[in-house]
Amino acid sequence: MYPDELTSxxxxxxSAAAAQRxxxxxxxxxxPDRPQKIAALNSEAFGAPVVLFCYLDRTMGPGQWGDAGMYLQTVMLLLRAEGLHSCPQVMWTMYRKTVSRTVGADDExxxxxxxxxxxEKEGVPRLRTGRADMTETVTFIGL
Ligand SMILES: Cc1cc2nc3c(=O)[nH]c(=O)nc-3n(C[C@H](O)[C@H](O)[C@H](O)COP(=O)(O)O)c2cc1C
Known part of the structure; x- marks a missing residue:
């Protein structure tokens, strides 16, 4: 799901986002049961009744993975326009064989x-995980 050597x-x-969430x-x-509890919540889709699965053709490269991220962001915004909420979960890739068998996705x-x-479930406190400060992630040139 992530690079082996995920650095600072x-x-x-x-870690901060996972702790908050x-x-x-x-x-x-x-x-002591934290990993199992996290896996269980994820596998239950956090209580959502529907899960979309996004696949890419195996031949696609980094540019097309970026395209897929943009596409999914649009899907999530369109869901909001219909009054729905969504949560992307890369965790499903840990069970990719089972998921592929279930949805009938082939090896390509x-x-x-x-x-x-x-x-959204009524009455549940809203959680928005923290975001890095814009100065850490964006460089403005010419200002
Ligand atoms: C591609 C992608 C994969 C993610 N995978 C997971 C996941 O497997 N499990 C999880 O709890 N959160 C995962 N997240 C984080 C949540 O979906 C969500 O984006 C994050 O908690 C921020 O939510 P907020 O905007 O409501 O604060 C993932 C986010 C992205 C963009």
């Missing part, structure tokens, strides 16, 4: 991610 600042951001879902950092296709889709 990416690793720090990833799973603490909000009441899975404490020192819970690589699973990118799943996207859980559903209506």
């Amino acid at each position: 600042p990416y690793l720090d951001r990833f 799973y603490e909000a879902l009441r899975i404490e950092r020192d819970d 296709l690589v699973l990118f991610c799943g996207i859980s889709v559903g209506f």
Whole structure:
């Protein structure tokens, strides 16, 4: 799902986002069953009734993986326009063989991610994970 050697600042951001997300879902950092609980929540699509699976042809390169990310962002925005919410989950790639068998995807296709889709549950506190400061991620030239 991620490079073997995920370095700073990416690793720090990833860890911070995971900590925020799973603490909000009441899975404490020192819970010995944390990995299993996280896997279970993900596998249940966080309670969403629908999961979309996005595949790319195995021959595609980095540019086309970027295209797929842009495409999925549009899908997620269109879902919002219909009043739905969604959550991309790369975790499904850990179970890619089972997913491919279930959806009938052949070997020429690589699973990118799943996207859980559903209506927001009323009364659940909103969680928005932190974002890196724009000065860390964007360089403005000529200002
Ligand atoms: C491609 C992609 C894959 C992701 N995979 C997972 C995942 O497997 N499990 C998970 O809990 N969050 C995953 N996330 C993070 C969440 O889907 C979500 O983007 C993040 O929690 C921010 O949510 P927010 O905008 O509501 O704060 C992934 C995000 C992206 C863009």
